[in-house]
Amino acid sequence: MVLTATRYKTATGAGTLAALVLVLVFGSPWYRDWAEGNTDPNTAGGWFLRLLTWPAWSVDSDQPARDLLSTNLRAILVVVFTALFLMALPGSQLARARGTLSQFFAGWAAYIFAGGAASLIAALIHSNPSLLGAFQAAGSGATYGLFVGWIVGAATLGGRRGTA
Numbered sequence: 001m002v003l004t005a006t007r008y009k010t011a012t013g014a015g016t017l018a019a020l021v022l023v024l025v026f027g028s029p030w031y032r033d034w035a036e037g038n039t040d041p042n043t044a045g046g047w048f049l050r051l052l053t054w055p056a057w058s059v060d061s062d063q064p065a066r067d068l069l070s071t072n073l074r075a076i077l078v079v080v081f082t083a084l085f086l087m088a089l090p091g092s093q094l095a096r097a098r099g100t101l102s103q104f105f106a107g108w109a110a111y112i113f114a115g116g117a118a119s120l121i122a123a124l125i126h127s128n129p130s131l132l133g134a135f136q137a138a139g140s141g142a143t144y145g146l147f148v149g150w151i152v153g154a155a156t157l158g159g160r161r162g163t164a
Contacts (some may be wrong), residue, residue, distance in 0.1 A: 001064075002016070004119075005092070008110070009107070009158070011103050011107065011156040012083060012086040012087050013141075014111060014150045014155045014156055015082060015155050016079065016082055016083040016086065016106045017036060017155065018076070018107075018151055018152045018154075018155035018156075019078060019082035019083075019111065019114070019152055020151070021078045021153065022055070022056045022148065023057070023078055023079055023160075025055060026052035026053055026055075026057050027054070027055040027056045027057050027075050028057070029056075029057075029058060029059065029060070030140065031053060032053040032056055032108075033090040035049050035052070035053050036053075037048050039066075039087075039144070048147065051132035051143075051144060051147055051148065053137030054093075054115075054140065054141070054144040054148075055074060055075045055078045055118070055144070056071060057071060057072050057075040057076075058071050058072065062129050064139040065127060066127045066139065067126055067127050068107070069125060070122045070123070070125040070126040070127075071120075072127060073121070073122050073160075074118050074119055074122035076120075077114075077117070077118035077121060077122065078114050078115055078118045078141075078156075079132075080114075080118075081110075081113065081117050081118050082110050082111055082114040082154050084114075085109070085110035085113045085114055086106065086107060086110045086156065087113075088104040089109060089110055090106050092116075101156055103156045104153040104154065104156065104157055105108060105150065105153060106153075106156065107149070107153035107154070107155065107156035107157075108145075108149040108150055108151045108152065108153035109149070109150075110152065111145040111148065111149030111151075111152040111153070112142055112145030113142075114141075114145060114147050115141035115142055115143075115144045115149075116138045116139070116141045116142035116145065117138070117141070118141060119137040119138050119140060119141030119142075120134050120137060120141070122134075122137070123136075123137035159161045
C-alpha cells in the first residue's frame with residue numbers, strides 16, 4: 001500500500017493526531033511534574049492544567065509491573081479508541097459540508113468515549129482490580145474527555161468526509 005500526501009485532511013486522521021499529541025505532551029512525566037509543582041489545584045486554570053495530565057504514561061520502574069503496564073496501556077488505548085470512535089461515529093461522515101458542528105461534536109464525543117473505555121480496560125489490569133475501581137476510573141476518563149475533548153473536536157473540523 002502506497003501512502004500519498006494530499007492537501008485534504010481526514011477528520012479521523014486529524015482527531016487521532018490531536019489525541020496523540022495530547023497524550024504524548026501532556027501525559028508525559030515531565031509535564032506532569034511541572035503541573036504538580038507549578039499549578040494551584042484550587043483554581044480553574046490549575047485544575048485544568050492538572051487534568052491534562054490524566055492519560056499519563058510512565059517510564060518509572062519503581063512501580064509494580066502490572067501498574068506500569070496499566071498506566072501505559074491506558075495512554076495508548078486513549079489514542080487507539082479515539083481513532084476507532086471517530087471512524088464509528090457517523091456525524092462527520094454524514095455532514096453536508098466540511099467544518100460543520102457535527103464534526104466538532106463527533107470528535108468531542110469520540111474523545112469522551114475513548115477516555116472512559118480506555119480507563120475502564122486499564123483499571124481491570126491494574127494491581128488489585130475491582131469492579132468499583134474500574135467504574136470510578138471510567139468516570140475519571142470520561143470527565144477528562146468532557147473537558148479536553150473539545151480540542152479533538154476542533155481538530156476534526158474541516159476534515160474530509162468518507163474513507164481513506
